[in-house]
Amino acid sequence: MSQNNIYPKKLLPSIQIAMMLNTFTLPVPAVNAAPREEAYANFNKAGKLVQPTGYREWIFVGAPLTPNDMNNGKAAFPEFHNVYIDPVSWRHWKQTGEFRDGTIVTKELVSVGSKQTFSGNGYFQGEYIGLEAMVKSKEHFPDAPGHWGFFRFTIENSSNLLKASTVQAKESCSTCHQSGATDYVFTQHYPVLRAAKAKGEMRAGGK
Ligand code: HEC
Numbered sequence: 001m002s003q004n005n006i007y008p009k010k011l012l013p014s015i016q017i018a019m020m021l022n023t024f025t026l027p028v029p030a031v032n033a034a035p036r037e038e039a040y041a042n043f044n045k046a047g048k049l050v051q052p053t054g055y056r057e058w059i060f061v062g063a064p065l066t067p068n069d070m071n072n073g074k075a076a077f078p079e080f081h082n083v084y085i086d087p088v089s090w091r092h093w094k095q096t097g098e099f100r101d102g103t104i105v106t107k108e109l110v111s112v113g114s115k116q117t118f119s120g121n122g123y124f125q126g127e128y129i130g131l132e133a134m135v136k137s138k139e140h141f142p143d144a145p146g147h148w149g150f151f152r153f154t155i156e157n158s159s160n161l162l163k164a165s166t167v168q169a170k171e172s173c174s175t176c177h178q179s180g181a182t183d184y185v186f187t188q189h190y191p192v193l194r195a196a197k198a199k200g201e202m203r204a205g206g207k
Contacts, residue, residue, distance in 0.1 A: 040086040041104040041135045048164035049151045052133055055106040058084040062190040065123055067112055080110040080125050083190065090196075097198030099183050101147070103136040109154060130154030131161050134177075134184070141167070145174050146184045 040058075042050040061083045068078040085093070089103035113126025131153040135141075141149040150173035151165040174184060181188040187197070 040088070041102065041133075041137070043140060044164050046164070047140070048166050049133065049135060049149070050164050051131070051153050051161055052104060052106055055084045055086075055108070058086050058106070059090040059192070060084055061105075061192045063110075063125075064186075064189050065112070067123055077109075079112065079129060080123075082108040082110055082125075084108070085193075093193065093198075094196045094200050095198065097182075099136050099185065101136055101138050105134050105185060107132045127159065129159060133165075134173075136183075145170065145178070148174055148177070148184050150174055150177070 040052065042052075044050055063080050063082050065080045066075045066077055068075045071078070084106045086104050089100050092098070092100040092103075108128060109130035109132070111126035111129050113124045115121055115123060117124060133151045133153070135149050135151070136147050137149065138147045141147045144167075150168040152168060153161040153165050155162060177184040177186070180186040182193075182197075185193075187193045
């Protein structure tokens with residue numbers, strides 16, 4: 001159907017008048033309407049979480065690092081963790097300070113690259129080496145603490161990722177995540193989340 005045919009003919013004169021008077025608002029598609037949960041966290045028939053994609057376009061909340069050389073050469077997680085939250089849950093977080101049912105937080109693993117650049121010594125990101133995620137879902141994890149399921153797509157010593165991941169045992173992930181400041185998430189390490197918690201948009205310099 002062409003653009004010209006979307007209004008019934010008899011309405012046209014009043015639309016023209018409205019447009020002349022500048023009082024008419026075209027019916028725009030609801031771009032801000034909340035996408036469905038499935039758009040971000042998809043489960044296959046076997047109940048595995050399908051590898052999330054597109055998360056580098058979600059909200060980036062931080063990049064914690066516990067490098068080997070500050071942990072006697074054997075950090076439990078020696079790589080950078082680039083952490084993202086899906087946009088719908090981010091909006092909910094800003095409004096309520098809570099992680100909604102359906103929240104997905106991804107953590108992309110990035111190796112430590114060079115330790116020196118033109119401005120001095122430090123830790124700089126190297127290559128993408130893995131992906132983990134946590135999903136809050138009463139439906140899928142009715143008995144899990146906080147209804148969070150934890151997933152690991154990383155394949156050791158490979159830059160490939162699993163296409164789908166089974167939920168991890170409680171002891172592997174969520175037991176430690178109890179120490180996260182808000183509902184199993186380590187919000188204490190993410191000023192982006194802390195500043196926006198139930199306060200709406202974060203302003204520069206906002207607490
Ligand atoms: C020994 C404690 C511990 C264990 C075990 C652990 N994590 Fe974490 N995780 C953390 C900490 C601390 C952070 C934040 C700092 C960082 O990333 O280094 C974190 C961050 C995360 C994040 C980003 C959101 C957040 O809460 O900061 C995800 C997603 C995540 N972990 C998934 C997992 C998965 C999946 C497992 C199990 C395979 C797991 N974690 C096991 C301590 C742990």
